[in-house]
Amino acid sequence: KNEVEQSPQNLTAQEGEFITINCSYSVGISALHWLQQHPGGGIVSLFMLSSGKKKHGRLIATINIQEKHSSLHITASHPRDSAVYICAVKRPNTGNQFYFGTGTSLTVIP
Amino acid sequence: ETGVTQSPTHLIKTRGQQVTLRCSSQSGHNTVSWYQQALGQGPQFIFQYYREEENGRGNFPPRFSGLQFPNYSSELNVNALELDDSALYLCASSGDGNYGYTFGSGTRLTVV
Numbered sequence A: 001k002n003e004v005e006q007s008p009q010n011l012t013a014q015e016g017e018f019i020t021i022n023c024s025y026s027v028g029i030s031a032l033h034w035l036q037q038h039p040g041g042g043i044v045s046l047f048m049l050s051s052g053k054k055k056h057g058r059l060i061a062t063i064n065i066q067e068k069h070s071s072l073h074i075t076a077s078h079p080r081d082s083a084v085y086i087c088a089v090k091r092p093n094t095g096n097q098f099y100f101g102t103g104t105s106l107t108v109i110p
Numbered sequence B: 001e002t003g004v005t006q007s008p009t010h011l012i013k014t015r016g017q018q019v020t021l022r023c024s025s026q027s028g029h030n031t032v033s034w035y036q037q038a039l040g041q042g043p044q045f046i047f048q049y050y051r052e053e054e055n056g057r058g059n060f061p062p063r064f065s066g067l068q069f070p071n072y073s074s075e076l077n078v079n080a081l082e083l084d085d086s087a088l089y090l091c092a093s094s095g096d097g098n099y100g101y102t103f104g105s106g107t108r109l110t111v112v
Helices: none
Strands: A004-007 A010-014 A019-025 A031-037 A043-049 A052-056 A059-064 A069-074 A083-090 A098-100 A104-109 B005-007 B010-013 B019-024 B031-037 B044-050 B053-057 B064-068 B073-078 B087-094 B107-111
Touching (some): A010 A019, A019 A031, A019 A104, A043 A052, A043 A059, A069 A083, B019 B107, B031 B073, B073 B087
Parallel strands (some): A010 A104, B010 B107
Antiparallel strands (some): A052 A059, B005 B019, B044 B053, B064 B073
């Protein structure tokens, strides 16, 4: 079983819809990251969380340390949000090693 | 611009050959990690270097090796290429005491 599980695996939404992507993990972590990967491979870091909630534009990320769960929300979704969203956790005392979820492929239809 | 540059962007090799992938990190980023991402999968940790020494390794055989140089560049070398080595290879770097990191855009390796 993967240490990091994401759901859903695939998601199709209409432009303007509110989107939620979930991430659950089974290990102790020092930080959780949400990443965005566009076709072609480049990865962009969206958020780094160790507690609470962060917001950047239309994106909101939350984490519940006790429940070992994080969510990424996209408000007023747009076709340019179409990408794979990956949850990655960093474990304490492992340097820069990340454990990645398999990603959620999001397609936003105009 | 991410500040981390990988080269080449695409590469085709024949089974049994050797390949070297390169990553140029931001100045001051002493930690570099390499990841393999197979199609449809999340990235898998290969190894990590800190100040030119390997200080962490994932479940990859010894034919995957690396080097890190004082100028913040690094290499991933893969010997005796196998078809299953076809993947996107990503490097990520960060500075000391900084959980923030920057990913490169990756090198897509195809082994035929």
